[in-house]
Amino acid sequence: MSRAETLLLVVFWIAVAVAVAVRLAAAIRRHQLADPAPQYARFTPPLPGARWLACDTTICGHMTTVHTPQPDGAYRCFNCGTTKGD
DSSP states (O other): OOHHHHHHHHHHHHHHHHHHHHHHHHHHHHHHOOOOOOOOOOOOOOOOOOEEEOOOSSTTOOOOOEEEEEETOOEETTOOOOOEEO
């Protein structure tokens, strides 16, 4: 390999390295400019006597939700307000 060919290869690989570095710098800059992670939800202690029960309505999607005790012994859904017996 002649001296000119070697020099050409060195210049080529330097150009490739610079191009890769520019693309990486742009990607890193985009990543750093993104919004930071949201804060964690604040813990709130459960209501006294509350239970997690399956709600029987489509409003709550038949999912398990918090039910609070009522004076008559039933439990009232915290989301939709329906009551269910004990």
